[in-house]
Amino acid sequence: MEAKIEFIASGSITSPQGFHAGATYAGINKKAKYGLDLGILFSEAPCVATALFTNNRIKAAPVVLCQQRLQAGRALAVVVNSGCANACTGEQGLADAAEMAELAADGIGISPEDVLVASTGVIGLPLPMKAIRAGIDQIALSIDGGHELARAMMTTDTLPKEAAVAVRIGDSKFIIGGVAKGSGMIHPDLATLLCLLTTDAAVDIDFLKLALREAVALSFNMISIDGDTSPNDMVLIMANGLVGNEVILQDTSQTSAFQQALDQVCIYLAKCIARDGEGASKLIGVTVSGAPSVAEARLAARTVVSSPLVKAAIHGSNPNWGRIMAAVGRCGVEIVESKIDLYIGQVCLVRSGKPLPFSKRSLVEVLSRSEVPISLQLNLGTATATAWGCDLSEEYVTINSQYTT
Amino acid sequence: MEAKIEFIASGSITSPQGFHAGATYAGINKKAKYGLDLGILFSEAPCVATALFTNNRIKAAPVVLCQQRLQAGRALAVVVNSGCANACTGEQGLADAAEMAELAADGIGISPEDVLVASTGVIGLPLPMKAIRAGIDQIALSIDGGHELARAMMTTDTLPKEAAVAVRIGDSKFIIGGVAKGSGMIHPDLATLLCLLTTDAAVDIDFLKLALREAVALSFNMISIDGDTSPNDMVLIMANGLVGNEVILQDTSQTSAFQQALDQVCIYLAKCIARDGEGASKLIGVTVSGAPSVAEARLAARTVVSSPLVKAAIHGSNPNWGRIMAAVGRCGVEIVESKIDLYIGQVCLVRSGKPLPFSKRSLVEVLSRSEVPISLQLNLGTATATAWGCDLSEEYVTINSQYTT
Numbered sequence: 001m002e003a004k005i006e007f008i009a010s011g012s013i014t015s016p017q018g019f020h021a022g023a024t025y026a027g028i029n030k031k032a033k034y035g036l037d038l039g040i041l042f043s044e045a046p047c048v049a050t051a052l053f054t055n056n057r058i059k060a061a062p063v064v065l066c067q068q069r070l071q072a073g074r075a076l077a078v079v080v081n082s083g084c085a086n087a088c089t090g091e092q093g094l095a096d097a098a099e100m101a102e103l104a105a106d107g108i109g110i111s112p113e114d115v116l117v118a119s120t121g122v123i124g125l126p127l128p129m130k131a132i133r134a135g136i137d138q139i140a141l142s143i144d145g146g147h148e149l150a151r152a153m154m155t156t157d158t159l160p161k162e163a164a165v166a167v168r169i170g171d172s173k174f175i176i177g178g179v180a181k182g183s184g185m186i187h188p189d190l191a192t193l194l195c196l197l198t199t200d201a202a203v204d205i206d207f208l209k210l211a212l213r214e215a216v217a218l219s220f221n222m223i224s225i226d227g228d229t230s231p232n233d234m235v236l237i238m239a240n241g242l243v244g245n246e247v248i249l250q251d252t253s254q255t256s257a258f259q260q261a262l263d264q265v266c267i268y269l270a271k272c273i274a275r276d277g278e279g280a281s282k283l284i285g286v287t288v289s290g291a292p293s294v295a296e297a298r299l300a301a302r303t304v305v306s307s308p309l310v311k312a313a314i315h316g317s318n319p320n321w322g323r324i325m326a327a328v329g330r331c332g333v334e335i336v337e338s339k340i341d342l343y344i345g346q347v348c349l350v351r352s353g354k355p356l357p358f359s360k361r362s363l364v365e366v367l368s369r370s371e372v373p374i375s376l377q378l379n380l381g382t383a384t385a386t387a388w389g390c391d392l393s394e395e396y397v398t399i400n401s402q403y404t405t
Numbered sequence: 406m407e408a409k410i411e412f413i414a415s416g417s418i419t420s421p422q423g424f425h426a427g428a429t430y431a432g433i434n435k436k437a438k439y440g441l442d443l444g445i446l447f448s449e450a451p452c453v454a455t456a457l458f459t460n461n462r463i464k465a466a467p468v469v470l471c472q473q474r475l476q477a478g479r480a481l482a483v484v485v486n487s488g489c490a491n492a493c494t495g496e497q498g499l500a501d502a503a504e505m506a507e508l509a510a511d512g513i514g515i516s517p518e519d520v521l522v523a524s525t526g527v528i529g530l531p532l533p534m535k536a537i538r539a540g541i542d543q544i545a546l547s548i549d550g551g552h553e554l555a556r557a558m559m560t561t562d563t564l565p566k567e568a569a570v571a572v573r574i575g576d577s578k579f580i581i582g583g584v585a586k587g588s589g590m591i592h593p594d595l596a597t598l599l600c601l602l603t604t605d606a607a608v609d610i611d612f613l614k615l616a617l618r619e620a621v622a623l624s625f626n627m628i629s630i631d632g633d634t635s636p637n638d639m640v641l642i643m644a645n646g647l648v649g650n651e652v653i654l655q656d657t658s659q660t661s662a663f664q665q666a667l668d669q670v671c672i673y674l675a676k677c678i679a680r681d682g683e684g685a686s687k688l689i690g691v692t693v694s695g696a697p698s699v700a701e702a703r704l705a706a707r708t709v710v711s712s713p714l715v716k717a718a719i720h721g722s723n724p725n726w727g728r729i730m731a732a733v734g735r736c737g738v739e740i741v742e743s744k745i746d747l748y749i750g751q752v753c754l755v756r757s758g759k760p761l762p763f764s765k766r767s768l769v770e771v772l773s774r775s776e777v778p779i780s781l782q783l784n785l786g787t788a789t790a791t792a793w794g795c796d797l798s799e800e801y802v803t804i805n806s807q808y809t810t
Contacts, residue, residue: 058734058742088730088742090759123727124760185714185731226713227632228728229735308631308713309590309805316806322528323633325493326590329463330634337463337493354495355529392806394799400714401721401797 003169003257005264011164012146016175016200017242018044021145023152026135028128029083029121032154038135039145039152040104041196042077047238048205049075049116052216054233060087061097062117063234069116073205075238076114078196079104079136082155082181083121084128087231096127103136120155120181120193120232146179153181153194156399161272167201167261169254174201174243176258178265182273184400185230187306195220195235195269201258202241204249211259212237219266222298222387224306225277226396237262274388279396283371284314287386288328290378296333297385303331304374304387311392317367319360321349328376339379344372352379408574408662410669416569417551421580421605422647423449426550428557431540433533434488434526437559443540444550444557445509446601447482452643453610454480454521457621459638465492466502467522468639474521478610480643481519483601484509484541487560487586488526489533492636501532508541525560525586525598525637551584558586558599561804566677572606572666574659579606579648581663583670585625587678589805590635592711600625600640600674606663607646609654616664617642624671627703627792629711630682631801642667679793684801688776689719692791693733695783701738702790708736709779709792716797722772724765726754733781744784749777757784 014021023039025032051070053063069075079100086093101115108115119127150160164177180195203211216235241247248254275283286305291297304310307327313320324342328335338353345366347358366372372391419426428444430437456475458468474480484505491498506520513520524532555565569582585600608616621640646652653659680688691710696702709715712732718725729747733740743758750771752763771777777796 056731056734057738057740058730085727088727088755088758088760090743122725123731124725124754125727185728228712228714228732231731231734307633308801309633312802312805315802318806320527322490322493323590325463326461326528326636327633329461329636333462335462338495349529350493353493355493392802394802396713397717397720397797397799397802400717401723 001170001253003167005165005167005261008164008166011177012150012162013041013177013179013196013198014143014146015164015177016198018200018240019198020044020141020143021149022139022141023148024135024138027131028081032082034151036148036152037083038081038132039149040077040079040139040141041149042108042141043238043240045240045242047075047240048073048203048208049236049238050205050209050212051234051236052212054229054231056229056231058088058231060085060119060232061089061093062086062119063232064094065097066116066234069113075116076110077104077108078116078118078236080118080149080153082153084119084125085121085123085232086119086127087123089126092126096129099129100132103133107136116236118194118234120153123231146177150179153179155181156278157181157183157276159276161269163265163268165261165265167257169257172245172254174199174245176261176265178269180269180273182225183276184226184278185228187224187227187229193230193232197237197265199239200242201239202245202247203239203258204247207248207250208237208239210250211262214259215262215266218263219270222302223270223274224302224389227306271388274390277390278399279393280390281393282314282391284374284389284391285371285386286374287384288376288378289384290380291333291383292381294383294385297383300328300331300333300376301385301387304328305389308392311389314367314372315391315393317364319363319367324374325350335378336380341377343375406575406658408572410570410572410666413569413571416582417555417567418446418582418584418601418603419548419551420569420582421603423605423645424603425449425546425548426554427544427546428553429540429543432536433486437487439556441553441557442488443486443537444554445482445484445544445546446554447513447546448643448645450645450647452480452645453478453608453613454641454643455610455614455617456639456641457617459634459636461634461636463493463636465490465524465637466494466498467491467524468637469499470502471521471639474518480521481515482509482513483521483523483641485523485554485558487558489524489530490526490528490637491524491532492528494531497531501534504534505537508538512541521641523599523639525558528636551582555584558584560586561683562586562588562681564681566674568670568673570666570670572662574662577650577659579604579650581666581670583674585674585678587630588681589631589683590633592629592632592634598635598637602642602670604644605647606644607650607652608644608663609652612653612655613642613644615655616667619664620667620671623668624675627707628675628679629707629794632711676793679795682795683804684798685795686798687719687796689779689794689796690776690791691779692789693781693783694789695785696738696788697786699788699790702788705733705736705738706790706792709733710794713797716794719772719777720796720798722769724768724772729779730755740783741785746782748780
């Protein structure tokens with residue numbers, strides 16, 4: 001069955017039916033750009049829910065809490081703060097995360113066990129529980145509140161990152177919404193600090209787990225900002241089934257439409273994170289084709305987009321293409337130099353491993369745009385992948401040498 | 406037998422007997438800081454020689470040439486240039502490297518097969534052979550010429566990097582000299598662009614291979630500047646045996662002295678490279694102890710010293726120690742958060758995984774020094790390793806966004 005997938009103007013995580021959100025300023029994040037640092041997402045109907053978490057061995061307290069609570073595969077709400085990561089905070093951190101869930105649960109009038117917690121910000125500081133206790137009561141939930149929550153999650157992000165797509169398939173219609181934050185400590189190993197996804201479709205929990213893993217493989221695991229990963233990384237999806245569709249399983253008529261729509265939301269949000277990387281002025285897209293396998297295509301694309309030297313050269317619109325070859329050469333894929341073709345935009349720089357004469361002016365023009373597409377054809381097989389990242393600027397260093405406890 | 410190992414004041418690769426070197430300005434490297442860009446190292450007596458090369462799948466022409474010639478395990482001379490890497494240059498690059506060796510051989514009066522080639526600089530440009538043909542005749546070799554060669558190898562290095570140690574053991578005495586260059590595209594996978602080592606000891610080629618591999622594991626494979634690696638990386642050692650010692654084999658009385666001395670020269674040069682990383686103002690040393698194995702200790706130490714966020718925080722003398730925990734958490738070693746102790750200098754920040762109160766003033770004072778020692782005790786085993794790197798500054802980005810073809 002043919003599906004129609006369309007982005008919704010000003011879409012957010014409260015675009016799907018039955019999701020409410022809101023935020024306030026509790027005083028946790030002194031640098032909150034929109035004056036918001038504490039928010040809640042709530043579904044009026046029970047959700048099946050699943051998440052992917054950081055692979056970092058240092059896990060923030062809210063990650064530990066969510067991993068325990070999501071074993072049941074369901075959730076009703078998430079409480080989120082910026083300004084403090086509640087990571088490396090020991091037993092007290094776990095107690096604080098649990099209390100934060102309890103405070104949110106009391107306000108909404110649900111069981112604490114149905115509330116998840118997400119935190120982002122400085123590592124190693126205790127959560128300012130007094131501020132959270134006072135702030136949480138101020139949060140008013142509404143069906144337009146997704147935009148507020150998107151802003152309350154921001155740390156060094158310069159822009160909120162949210163989207164929603166409407167999916168029509170036959171007589172059925174459902175929506176998937178999402179919100180994410182960057183914008184440093186980002187590398188392909190679940191490369192986001194936080195992403196919340198919502199849908200009003202009814203989805204089987206086992207399929208939902210597979211679908212989320214697949215969407216993340218194409219999106220959050222294909223972006224890099226700086227090669228670091230965070231103890232707080234989490235991508236969560238909640239499905240409340242309010243549209244009353246037949247439950248989407250692994251092989252039903254709506255399976256592929258749901259997967260495509262979820263992929264699109266995740267790729268859109270991942271690109272937002274890459275574009276808004278700390279200090280970034282350009283989005284870099286690296287497409288590797290002709291790889292022996294998808295895993296190798298992904299590895300090669302991620303390696304090039306993560307190279308500090310490639311990133312710095314693009315920042316300066318510097319036609320130093322040799323760094324792209326050096327980066328793909330060290331990626332671990334058994335590439336063959338004499339088979340490689342390299343393009344930046346439409347400019348072919350290398351064909352069958354040989355450098356071609358090129359117009360420096362044309363290349364500098366391509367490198368000066370806000371989106372720089374790099375294409376590597378390995379000519380070894382048929383697999384393709386794209387990774388996204390950003391340029392490396394002096395401002396990245398300034399932000400991160402001053403970001404302070 | 407007890408050995409005495411001492412660094413020689415103003416030591417160089419021509420400190421060991423019978424090694425001669427010299428350099429000139431051929432016009433290859435327009436930015437040559439000391440007005441030198443082409444040099445030769447020559448041993449008056451036949452050498453056994455071995456090298457370790459880049460693991461990058463893109464290999465510069467001189468690397469391909471050296472790999473072929475060193476199969477015989479011997480060499481008499483090396484010709485080196487900066488300003489052009491002769492990488493990604495196809496068949497022409499191989500022909501140019503061979504001609505460069507031939508020109509040097511003709512000047513010295515030896516067979517081209519006994520001459521090795523090393524190049525460093527911009528990738529993807531052909532070697533300016535006209536300049537090299539004219540320049541190579543200008544090189545005058547001398548026993549003090551090591552210092553000139555050290556300068557001719559420099560690209561973005563701000564300082565030449567050279568050393569020599571004298572080893573006395575019983576009645577025997579020999580010298581090991583070395584020269585290296587950085588200072589970007591440096592990561593632990595043979596982390597140097599070029600390193601040449603010389604000794605007047607007689608050394609068995611099989612032991613020499615093992616000894617070089619061991620010394621590199623402790624030195625050039627334990628430094629990181631930016632996570633990139635180069636198609637030109639090479640660490641070469643030449644031993645001419647002129648002191649007339651009994652040939653050092655794997656289990657002779659001088660074996661351990663030779664290994665220790667070689668380790669010391671390589672660690673010294675590796676630290677010089679880390680300290681002089683592009684844009685660097687500080688040397689960072691990360692020691693991981695209590696690891697289950699040496700391989701894991703090395704991995705953890707390298708991961709922390711390579712973290713852009715740790716490097717940027719140290720640049721700003723910013724007491725954001727949580728980033729060190731986040732970096733060790735993602736290193737791949739099965740660490741246990743509740744067992745970790747973390748020190749920066751003498752300041753203990755984490756004990757058994759719990760953050761301790763600390764004097765911010767004391768910590769900022771330690772972070773402001775030119776050498777910042779970080780110590781992580783994993784409390785999982787007995788293995789230890791140290792890695793070195795540098796801070797990440799705005800200037801690193803400026804250098805690399807403008808370094809131009």
